[in-house]
Amino acid sequence: QSALTQLPSASGSPGQSVTISCTGTSSDVGGYNYVSWYQQHPGKAPKVMIYEVSKRPSGVPDRFSGYKSGNTASLTVSGLQAEDEADYYCSSYAGSNIVVFGGGTKLTVL
């Protein structure tokens, strides 16, 4: 049960695109199409933005997209807006009813 690997920070200017990556292993990210991404603003509960690698829940803007290649998943935020500034966490099913999270990436909108 090792945490997924995320870079601690990312940034972009309004209107730009930013991609956040999440690296795991063949036992989690690479082994299942059950990668999800969560957005967390300070003092708030996490909110799911992407599930099952690339699906968006109702109400999540299509500026948010997800992708996976091998053991690495990615979240791309296009057309950055000020309200996108938050912490982002990836998560994956890891077999045996276990879930693992990434360490989180703080996205700053410059």
Add this chain to the structure above:
Amino acid sequence: EVQLVESGGGVVRPGGSLRLSCAASGFTFDDYAMSWVRQAPGKGLEWVSGINWNGGTTAYADSVKGRFIISRDNAKNSLYLQMSSLRGEDTAFYHCARRSAWHLDYWGQGTLVIVSS
């Protein structure tokens, strides 16, 4: 409206025990698996435990296995986490969350557990 409200947090001494509860409303509770996720102050999310719809299948993070027990009472629309042999590193906000397939689609605001002497 889906609501998840945690309670039971507080200050406990190392080695002590605490039972967290999560009251669910706004959905058919026994249609869903549930999870506990914790977040130490200023740190990232850590999945703690999960339970299927009827309590027949449970799973734990290695960090809590043997010390924490997850359970649910579908008649009371409630989820629980019995925590024992608590350590300083268990200090965190504990969130309950509804699980849909393998993502967590609704989260509670969390209850704070502080393990300190």
